Amino acid sequence: MNSEKTVFSIIGLLSAAVIGFLFWLIYFKTGASVNAGGWVGNLPALNAILNALTATLLVTGYVFIKKNHKDLHIKAMLAATFTSACFLVSYVTYHHFQGDTKFMGVGIIRPIYFLILITHILLSIVQVPLILTTLYLAAVKNFPRHRKFARVTFPIWLYVSVTGVLIFVILKSFN
Structure with a gap:
């Protein structure tokens, strides 16, 4: 139990560090003065694709576990974790070079x-901490607690992934 407390403390600290870093990156750091070329402008589209893939993998993993295909569920959820991690790297890279994105839309869309x-x-x-905790509980085969966390983690993760795509579409359409 003491080692589990240590793991949850590490998850909490790591989550706080990631969230704090992203907050600083988006709201306080100015865009890099280095010209990174046109590829940076393509990262929001890549981010939307990664979010769409994550959402698809999450739903696929959910369907697999409901059909008791545990091995396929594990593969889908690990793939969703991978695409989310790739999204995070791409997102950080974009905001490092570009800085904050202002929304210019007016009217009801605003x-x-x-x-x-x-x-x-x-x-x-x-x-962030929900995903890490849910993955940890699965890794240590604590499936009753994994299921409890997954019931909360899944809809939040899915919502964040889908709204990530929606945010991209709205920004592209109204900026």
């Missing part, structure tokens, strides 16, 4: 966009 964005951000903060 409050809709910010409602989606705010819920997306708040749930992505919660998502």
Whole structure:
């Protein structure tokens, strides 16, 4: 039990570090003065693709576990974790070079966009420790607790992934 407390402390500290770093990166750091070339401008589209893949893999993993295909469930969930990690690397890279993205849309889309964005951000903060905890519980084969966490983690992770795509579409359409 003491080692589990240590693991959860590490998950908490790692989550806080990731969230703190992202907050600084997006809201306080200015874009890099180095010209990274046109490839940086393609990263939001890549991020949307990675979010869409993550959402698809999450739903696929959910279907697999409901059909008791545990091996396929594990593969789908590990793939979703991988695409989420790739998203995070791409997202950090984009914001390192580009800085904050301003939303220029007006009218009814503006409050809709910010409602989606705010819920997306708040749930992505919660998502980090939930994903790490859910993965840990599966890795140590504590399946009763894994299922309890997964029931909370899955809809939040799916929402964040889907709204990530939606945010990209709205920004592309109205900026």
